[in-house]
Amino acid sequence: MNVALSSVACMNTSRIALVTGANQGLGRALVEGLASRMNPDDLVLLTGRNHQRVKDAAREVTQLPGARARVEGRVLDVTDTDAIARLADELGGRYGGADVVISNAVARLLPEESQAERADEFIDVSNTATHAILRSLGPALRPRGRLLVVASRFGTLGHLDPRLHHLFDGANLEQVEYAVESWRRAIHTRNAEEAGWPRWLNVPSKVAQVAAVRAIAAERREHDLATGTLIASVCPGMVDTATSRPWFSDYSQAQSPSQAADAVLDLVFADPVDPALYGELVRFGKALPWLDGTPPVEQDRMLTP
Numbered sequence: 001m002n003v004a005l006s007s008v009a010c011m012n013t014s015r016i017a018l019v020t021g022a023n024q025g026l027g028r029a030l031v032e033g034l035a036s037r038m039n040p041d042d043l044v045l046l047t048g049r050n051h052q053r054v055k056d057a058a059r060e061v062t063q064l065p066g067a068r069a070r071v072e073g074r075v076l077d078v079t080d081t082d083a084i085a086r087l088a089d090e091l092g093g094r095y096g097g098a099d100v101v102i103s104n105a106v107a108r109l110l111p112e113e114s115q116a117e118r119a120d121e122f123i124d125v126s127n128t129a130t131h132a133i134l135r136s137l138g139p140a141l142r143p144r145g146r147l148l149v150v151a152s153r154f155g156t157l158g159h160l161d162p163r164l165h166h167l168f169d170g171a172n173l174e175q176v177e178y179a180v181e182s183w184r185r186a187i188h189t190r191n192a193e194e195a196g197w198p199r200w201l202n203v204p205s206k207v208a209q210v211a212a213v214r215a216i217a218a219e220r221r222e223h224d225l226a227t228g229t230l231i232a233s234v235c236p237g238m239v240d241t242a243t244s245r246p247w248f249s250d251y252s253q254a255q256s257p258s259q260a261a262d263a264v265l266d267l268v269f270a271d272p273v274d275p276a277l278y279g280e281l282v283r284f285g286k287a288l289p290w291l292d293g294t295p296p297v298e299q300d301r302m303l304t305p
Helices: 025-037 052-060 081-095 118-135 164-165 173-188 202-226 257-269 295-302
Strands: 017-021 044-049 070-075 098-103 140-150 231-237 281-283 286-288
Touching: 017 052, 025 044, 025 052, 025 098, 025 257, 025 286, 052 070, 052 164, 081 098, 081 118, 098 118, 098 257, 118 173, 118 202, 140 202, 140 257, 164 173, 173 202, 173 286, 231 257
Parallel strands: 017 044, 017 098, 044 070, 098 140, 140 231, 231 281
Antiparallel strands: 281 286
């Protein structure tokens, strides 16, 4: 029996779930987990940029022995903020909104590549897209819904130089967006390191993702907790994927994508919502303190020419 599952939405209403960056890796595993935990009249939208990969992935998930819910592939380029807005309008018009939204898309980056040269793509996929999803799909979330942004443990504020903390601590979404664009400009003008921004793009990107979630959650907290709705960022832990493998030498403790997806989905289907997790960065069911962390110098050393 999936008692918690049945409470994510009204019993007589089909549920709608959406995962971005879902062709492979953790995103694909999240779709597989949703398809197995949801009901036959529910719908899981597997999204990605490449039409053929999306089509193939959706077909393969549907054919898995444990799949129960319907799975449909949808082409979605998360860097196209208008496309995200149109999808939100469609979900609202056709289904009355969405019940589960998991923002998971990330741009793959290798250690030997220039961080500065790839900055625009990385920021657009990880941050501009996160802002658009929160702004467009947040209002489309039905009561008892779940909106999760996949981040990492580097998303806590302490991983940034203290000179930058004021840009994100207590910021609203517009202020987070301004901080991200200031970071982008500093990279282009080659002033980023002087201003305190780490060379490793992942750290400010993740901090900004978590800050954006905190900003939206602060505005919605009272209403969402009253309706059993959860907005949070989530740290899945170390996951053995093509995106993360090049960055780490020891994978002995890494999870498979399906193992990592289980912890994320446990948060999706947990009922009732734990107020202590609302708006926070959640790792294995516990909130990580926002102010924790120290700047990860090892990654910057890896990138030194």
